[in-house]
Amino acid sequence: MAFERFTRDxxxxxxGAREQARAQGHHDVEAExxxxxxxxRAEFQALGLDRDRLADALATEEExxxxxxxxxxxxxxxxxxPRAPRKLQFAxxxxxxxxxxMKVAAARGDRRLTAGHVLLGVLAxxxxxxxxxxxxxxxxxxxxxxxx
Amino acid sequence: xxTAPPTLPDxxxxxxxxxxxxxxxxxxxxxxxxxxxxxxxxxxxxxxxALGVTRQAVHKKHARRLQAAGVLRGGR
Numbered sequence: 001m002a003f004e005r006f007t008r009d010x011x012x013x014x015x016g017a018r019e020q021a022r023a024q025g026h027h028d029v030e031a032e033x034x035x036x037x038x039x040x041r042a043e044f045q046a047l048g049l050d051r052d053r054l055a056d057a058l059a060t061e062e063e064x065x066x067x068x069x070x071x072x073x074x075x076x077x078x079x080x081x082p083r084a085p086r087k088l089q090f091a092x093x094x095x096x097x098x099x100x101x102m103k104v105a106a107a108r109g110d111r112r113l114t115a116g117h118v119l120l121g122v123l124a125x126x127x128x129x130x131x132x133x134x135x136x137x138x139x140x141x142x143x144x145x146x147x148x
Numbered sequence: 149x150x151t152a153p154p155t156l157p158d159x160x161x162x163x164x165x166x167x168x169x170x171x172x173x174x175x176x177x178x179x180x181x182x183x184x185x186x187x188x189x190x191x192x193x194x195x196x197x198a199l200g201v202t203r204q205a206v207h208k209k210h211a212r213r214l215q216a217a218g219v220l221r222g223g224r
Contacts, residue, residue: 027175065169068157132165 002102002113009115013037014098021088028091031122031130032058038119047147048139057137061129093128097121116148123148182210186220 006014016037021029036058038044039051066072090098101121105113123145125131134141157163178199185195192211196203214220 026172061165062169062172065162065165066173068162069166069170070155071170071173127161127164129165129168132161 005102005105005111006113007115009041010101010113010118013115013118016040017094018088018090027088029088029094030091031093031097031125031128032133034094034097034118035122035130035133038115038122041115043115044119044148047144049144050137053137054133054139057133058129060136061133093125093130097125100124120145120148179210179213182206183214183219186210186214 003011013034017033018029020033020037021027024033026033036051036054039049039054045051098118098121101113101117101119104120104124105111105117110117122130123134123141131141157166182195182199185198190198192203192207196206199206211220
């Protein structure tokens with residue numbers, strides 16, 4: 001990945017997503033972690049992204065997806081020792097977001113890849129946890145994309 | 149943990165989302181179960197055999213975090 005083309009903010013998003021995943025005790029960095037990190041930034045909050053609401057929507061998505069196959073997961077006691085020491089890897093969804101971000105930047109003729117491009121890359125997903133959570137959070141993705 | 153017999157949701161999006169959610173849940177159950185086994189004095193070999201994976205695999209996946217949390221002292 002052409003990481004040297006990433007602006008400081010875009011690099012911060014990559015690092016921030018990893019910290020977000022770690023803080024949640026998740027095993028991999030996913031697109032949802034990029035989204036949550038970016039939703040905490042003032043420039044994107046100004047566009048209507050709300051980090052807490054998205055976090056709730058992601059939790060609801062998980063709960064409903066499990067309930068759909070008859071599983072109630074609320075009772076599991078959390079592990080004492082979450083996976084943390086290891087450097088968390090970027091899973092397919094996060095890699096795809098960054099690849100899409102680069103495509104967006106290229107299509108716009110931008111030489112540098114910004115945090116806005118990363119967010120557009122995340123929002124480009126039509127399937128999976130991110131679009132499902134965005135829908136639950138009642139976020140108008142088309143409108144949001146047009147304003148980034 | 150089951151509240152109803154598992155059935156496949158009609159919507160493919162819901163069915164596929166359930167697969168991801170179950171995998172993440174299985175990871176969390178594994179973390180807690182391995183932790184509990186180690187606290188009960190199980191060796192890595194025993195945990196590995198019970199999970200049906202190699203000792204190396206289970207050690208690689210769990211040893212560092214259990215050491216970091218003080219659940220496990222040595223490298224056993």
